[in-house]
Amino acid sequence: MAPDSTKSAPIVVVGGGLAAGTLVTELREGGYDGPLAVYTDEAHPPYERPPLSKDFLLDKGPLSNALVHPQDWYAEHRVDLHTSTPVTAIDPAHHQLTAAGDTTSYSQLVLATGSRARHLPLADDSGAxxxxxxxxxxxxxxxxxxTEGSRLAIIGGGWIGLEVASAARSHGVEVVILEMAPQPLHAVLGDEVASLFADLHRAHGVDVRTGVKIGGIRSTGDSTEVDVDGETVTVDRLLVGIGAVPDVSLAEAAGLTVDKQSGGVRTDSRLRTSADGVWAIGDIANADHPVLGRALRVEHWDTAIQHAKVVAQNLLGNDTEHEALPYFFTDQYDLGMEYVGNPGPEGFDQVVVRGRTGDHDGGQFTAWWLRGGRVVAGMHVNDWDAIDHIRSVVGTVVDVADL
Incomplete structure (x- = not known):
């Protein structure tokens, strides 16, 4: 049911990412004219995360380009923006929250608290x-x-690690990637496609080491030493990119249902949590997906946007489910990629690659992940006309020859 805009209690959004910024935009553009507030513990208005590892590191634009809106937009659209103001508690039973020592009421509460970087104690305690x-x-x-000529070790060969490696090489940095899995992105892409990403980075001068075991990390003052499989790798600094952890501390403390396996706040397909009047979107939402037939938590740019649109529609009085398939993209060197779908915990039993693959630019190809003859995910590399076809095929049962 749409909130009564004549009531004094605002719709409150907790979070400072793309999901939060998109939600308030959708509400205002959708005609909601009641009180609206955003609380974020960061000093900036809501902003997108992808430019942090893409455009900004490549000097393609300032960080201000990542803002969903400039700060003035919020005042102009009567959105009460509270920056550097962490919410410390929520009380769903009384529709209240506490921030900066003050307690305030809300009509509806949307949690968009995102994720935090997963830390590596071995690195944090090293003094490096x-x-x-x-x-x-x-x-x-x-x-x-x-800086040119500096040396960077990246622990973790996931999307963040690979994108930073690409940016670092563009600045003349010597890069070594240390990945414990058999290949970078192995769990997501499987042997064949993951090896293509490893080859791409090696072709651009990155020392990609896979299946490694890190024995120790220590600072020597001017440099950092990493013990890798009995060898010492000496660098100037480390980047740790071993994933993210959903920030569900507020939800847990308030007694909302949190899924232990995914770490996300459980919601239905409309993004409603177990507490009346409380919604969860973006990285933290472990949401029922009516198309995939299971709950799913996704840490990607497009999901943040789609979740925000769905909740905005529901708050405006429209009964809307989150049906969009997971989507993400990456840019590394001259390689651009878009991926649709999600194999889920059951994974895939077949990978089909069609097209030309190549070391230096990634080539141009499509890849399909199947389980039991059903396409559970699809991806293109440098084939920008393919994405609509990929979207139409994911989720269907196909004859492999037709791919």
């Missing part, structure tokens, strides 16, 4: 210069460190 990449300040510090 360690970088993580999750927030505005992280990107500023990392960009300042990417």
């Amino acid at each position: 210069e360690v970088h993580y990449l999750r927030q505005w300040g992280d990107a500023e510090r990392l960009r300042a460190a990417l």
Whole structure:
């Protein structure tokens, strides 16, 4: 049911990412004219995360380009923006929250608290210069460190690690990737496609080491030493990119249902949590997906947008489910990729690659992940006309020859 805009209690959004910024935009553009507030613990208005590891590190634009809206937009659209104001508690029974020592009421509450970088104690306790990449300040510090001739070790060969490696090489940084799995992105892409990403980075001068075991990390003052499979790798600094952890502390403390396996706040397909009047969107939402037939938590840009649109529609009085298939993209060197779908916990039993693959530019190809003859995910590399076809095929049962 749409909130009564004549009531004094606002719709409150907790979070400072793309999901929060998109939600308030959709509400105002959808005609909601009642009170609206955003609380974020960061000093900036809501902003997108992808530019932190893409455009900004590549000097393609300032970090301000990542803002969903400039700060003035919020006042102009009567959105009460509270920056540097962490919410410390929520009380769903009384529709209240506490922030900066003050308690305020809400009519509806949307949790968009996102994720935080997963830390590696071995690195944090080493005394070395360690970088993580999750927030505005992280990107500023990392960009300042990417100087020509410097040496960077990246622990973790996931999307963040590979994108930073690509940016670092563009600045003349010597890069070594240390990945414990058999290939970077192995769990997501499987042997054949993951090996293509490893080859791409090696072709651009990155020392990609897979299946490694890190024995120790220590600072020597001027440099950092990493013990890798009995060998010492000496660098100037480290980037740790070993994933993210959904920030569900507020939800847990308030007694909302949190899924132990995914770590996300459980919601139905409309993004409603177990508490009346409380919604969860973006990274933290482990949402029932009516198309995939299971609950799903996704940490990607497009999901944040789609979740925000769905909740905005529901708050405006429209009965809307989250039906969009998961989607993400990456840019590395001259390779651009878009991926649709999600194999889920059951994974895939077949990978089909069609087209030309190549070391230096990634080639141009499509890849399909299947389970029991059903396409559970699809991806293109440098084939920008393919994405609509991929979307139409994911979820269907196909004859492999037809791919």
